[in-house]
Amino acid sequence: MAENTYHTAFRTTCISVPNVIKANEDRYLLRHLQLPNGIWRMIGVFDGHAGEECVNYAIETFPAFLQTALSAALEHIDDLSSSSSAVTDTIRKAIIDYDNQILSDFLDLFPGGVEALQLLSDDEIKSIVNDFDSGGKNNIKVLRCMRGSTLLFSLRDPSGGNLWVASLGDCQAILGRKDSTGLWHSSVLSSDHNGHDIDESDRVQREHPGEQDCIMNDRVLGAIAVTRALGDHEFKIPAVYTRRVFLNTQPGFRVSSNVLEFIARNKTPPYLSNEADVRHVDMKSLDNTESFLILCSDGLVDLYMYDEQRTGPLDKIVARWVKIVGDSIARGDADVAPLLLLRDALDGDGPARVVRKVIVDGDAIEEDKGRILRNIAMEMPDKWMDDITLAVQRL
Incomplete structure (x- = not known):
């Protein structure tokens, strides 16, 4: 199995609101899973949102959770290539079970369900969820539900003949x-699970007939861009839990008023799915040709989508990425391929005319800045750039 994997992360901050800095919530992992038929290699990019608690927990605990599920499945599988669908189903179910376990840990704090919850006072709820004096074990279980994360990982068996890619969200x-x-040649092995995707938007609307507000402004309930994710259980369970529990939890949501708006639309949850898209690639069918895999958070493609000079369909953008990595492999410097991808996203084909007026000795003059400086200095209308994490795996 090839061990050549290179990754990089671009740490960005949100400066859309004066004096507010949002920490990077992207995460990257590389794990070796000890399974009955040998060591499997797992590489992942997770994009956290609304906070770090869910994504941090996923990075720490999901690989072992997946390893347990796959170990049980592989006891009944002799030939991976002929039983690839069984592995695919196991991966998909493991992701669902993992997210459901996050929810179960929270619901266990309030036995008796909604009816019992309604009998508790706000003070009683606060004493349960804000248990900082006793170590905060309850609090972290609640925060994992309130926060969310996308999930994207590749999994390769010991022979190197089989590759699986699982995606939940929009990496x-x-x-x-x-x-x-x-x-x-380039092939997209992930799905775009967000409200901009017509298929995803239609799916959510089909699951909630008559609810025109289930998708608003390309967002679920008008609030969240992704349509599938780990966590984000305010979009998956009855609104009473958000109103009575999540809004009484510290630290809370960044903007509570926005939460009050979307939970009024929460009528028939769940609105977010935890069912991942899992794909199998038979590497033997590639006839031993040279190949690689790029994994990245959505911040990378955003830099192309929001640049009017380079915007275009995703297949055109990813073909550009594959050429950049392919050229670096040909030159023998594949280890810098992630940096070259990041440089291309930030800078494109070179300086773009980005002009600002500056004062020099009392006179106004025009100053040209390259695109890369524009991006790093946040000299764009929205004054915001998403985190970017990417990995290149030689196969």
């Missing part, structure tokens, strides 16, 4: 493959 996985003529 991207791109397979680059070189054909017999030396040309590189």
Whole structure:
């Protein structure tokens, strides 16, 4: 199995609100899972949102959870290639079970369900969820439910002949493959689980007939961009839990008024799904051609989508990425491929004319800045850039 995996992260801050800095919530993992038939290699990019508690927990505990599920499944599998669908189903179910376990840990704090919850006073609820004096074990269980994370990882068996990619949310996985003529080809192995995707938007609306507000402004309940994720249980369980518990938990939501708006639309949960898209690639069918996998958070593609000079369909953007990585492999410097991708996203083909007026000795003059400086200095209308984390895995 190839051990060449390179990754980088671009630490960004949110400065859309004066004096407010949002810490980076992207996470990256590389794990070796000890399974009955040998060591499997797992590489992942997780994009946390609304806080760090869910994404941190996922990075720490999900690999072991998945390892347990796969160990049980592999006891009944002799040939992975002919039983790839069984592994696919196991991965998909493990992700659902993991997210449901996060929810169960929370619901166990309030036995008796909604009816019992309604009998508790606000003070009683606060004493349960804000248990800082006794170590905060309850509090962290609640926060894992309130926060969320996308999930994207690749999983490769010991022989290297089978590759699985699981995606939940809107991170991207791109397979680059070189054909017999030396040309590189790109394939998207992930799904775009957000409200901009027509299929996802239609799915949510089909699941909630007659609820026109289930998708508003390309967001679920008008509040969250992703349509599938770990955590974010305010979009998955009855609104009473958000109103009575989550809004009484510290630290709370960043903007509580926004929460009050969307929970009024929460009528028939769940609105967010925890069912991942899991795909299998038979590496033997690639005829031993050179190949690699790019895993990245959505912040990378955003830099192209929001640049009017380079915006275009996703397949055009990822073809550009594959060429950049392919060229770096040809030069023998694949280890810097993630940095080259990041540089291209920030800077494109070179300086773009970004002009600002500055005062020099009392006179106003125009100053040209390259695109990369514009991005780093946040000299764009929204004054905000998403976190970017990416990995390149040689297959």
